[in-house]
Amino acid sequence: MDGSMKKTLFSLLLVFSLFLSACAAGVSATDATPTPYPTPVRKTFTVQRGDIVVEARLGGRVSPQAVTTVSFAMSGKVSDVYAQAGDTVKAGQLLAELAEAQQLKADASKTAVEIRRAEIALEIARLTLEKYKAENRPSYDVRAQELQVELAEMSYNAVLLSLGIDPESNQEDTLEAQVAMARVFAPADGMIISGVSVGRSVNPNSPAFVIGDGLQLEVVAQSDANKLDNEIREMFEGMTVQVSPDASPEVKLTGKIRQLPSPYGTGPSDDKNVYISLDQPASAGTYQVGDKVTVTIILASKTGALWLPPDAIRAAGGRTFVIVNSPEGPKRIEVEVGIKTLEMVEIRSGLDEGQLVVAP
Numbered sequence: 001m002d003g004s005m006k007k008t009l010f011s012l013l014l015v016f017s018l019f020l021s022a023c024a025a026g027v028s029a030t031d032a033t034p035t036p037y038p039t040p041v042r043k044t045f046t047v048q049r050g051d052i053v054v055e056a057r058l059g060g061r062v063s064p065q066a067v068t069t070v071s072f073a074m075s076g077k078v079s080d081v082y083a084q085a086g087d088t089v090k091a092g093q094l095l096a097e098l099a100e101a102q103q104l105k106a107d108a109s110k111t112a113v114e115i116r117r118a119e120i121a122l123e124i125a126r127l128t129l130e131k132y133k134a135e136n137r138p139s140y141d142v143r144a145q146e147l148q149v150e151l152a153e154m155s156y157n158a159v160l161l162s163l164g165i166d167p168e169s170n171q172e173d174t175l176e177a178q179v180a181m182a183r184v185f186a187p188a189d190g191m192i193i194s195g196v197s198v199g200r201s202v203n204p205n206s207p208a209f210v211i212g213d214g215l216q217l218e219v220v221a222q223s224d225a226n227k228l229d230n231e232i233r234e235m236f237e238g239m240t241v242q243v244s245p246d247a248s249p250e251v252k253l254t255g256k257i258r259q260l261p262s263p264y265g266t267g268p269s270d271d272k273n274v275y276i277s278l279d280q281p282a283s284a285g286t287y288q289v290g291d292k293v294t295v296t297i298i299l300a301s302k303t304g305a306l307w308l309p310p311d312a313i314r315a316a317g318g319r320t321f322v323i324v325n326s327p328e329g330p331k332r333i334e335v336e337v338g339i340k341t342l343e344m345v346e347i348r349s350g351l352d353e354g355q356l357v358v359a360p
Helices: 003-031 100-136 139-162 171-180 229-232
Strands: 045-046 048-070 075-083 094-098 181-186 190-195 209-221 240-245 252-261 274-278 292-308 314-316 319-326 330-334 336-340 345-349 355-357
Touching: 003 292, 048 190, 048 274, 048 336, 075 100, 094 100, 094 190, 100 209, 171 181, 209 292, 240 274, 292 336, 319 355
Parallel strands: none
Antiparallel strands: 045 355, 048 209, 048 292, 075 094, 094 181, 190 209, 209 274, 240 252, 240 292, 252 274, 292 345, 314 319, 319 330, 336 345
16 A cells, blocks of 8 residues: 555544544533423412310329328338228228338337336335335335335436436327337328329328328329420419210310419429319219319410411521512511411411411
């Protein structure tokens, strides 16, 4: 092959290579063009008008109305419990005792021995004096024995005082009272509403048992611990409630809150129960002791209020607002909200009925 043919062939190959490169470049430019995506459409909510009701629902049980509480006279740990919630008890019945009762009983036995020893010494001195008189002993023997009696009496009284016992009191009653400090007894006939459990630490300021009158029934209701403070702060004693037995939800009873825990009511702060007096008397068709019930309490209500669902409302920087569409684009509008439920939030100002709000 001569030189001219080689040059011609080289030129053809060069032109072909350039053509292939141009084609490849064209394909790359086409693939790099982005594919357009549709603009997402946000959900909207309509400002509506309606009635909003905020309710609290509490689970409860029909129980005898509390008439008295019982506390231990000393601090300690409960070792034995002889009456449970729901038991009927008689006045004077032993309900529970502390672990410290064993030590108190041992101390009382030791004390009784010391007192008895002093009593025996005094009795021997007195009997000896009587014997001397009966035998017509010389007056100096009688007088000496009288002094022995006096010494024995002084020793006896000293023993009592050292043990913290009044010489003028009944020693047996005093010893029993010391042991009784670690025990609690029913002050009257009734039914146990609540009581301590074994192992619990108690003190004179904490009720060990609550005893009720089986003829006077009420509802003892408990709120969800996570909602307790928020719900109870909206309640007041004398507030009207509705009660339905769980076994017969179609039965609608009415009642009033009798007692709330302090600081919201007159009850103790450590008792988180809500006590409710029922308007209807107990019967087979209404309620009986032990029935589980559901208590409905209307905490707040608003008729004809503007509202939105909670999902439509935003909060940031201490401000509450919604987003609406406008000719200039999305626009923030601050709103004032009122009462709330899981489905509805009252709109007090900032929006009009029928206005559309864009979801966050």
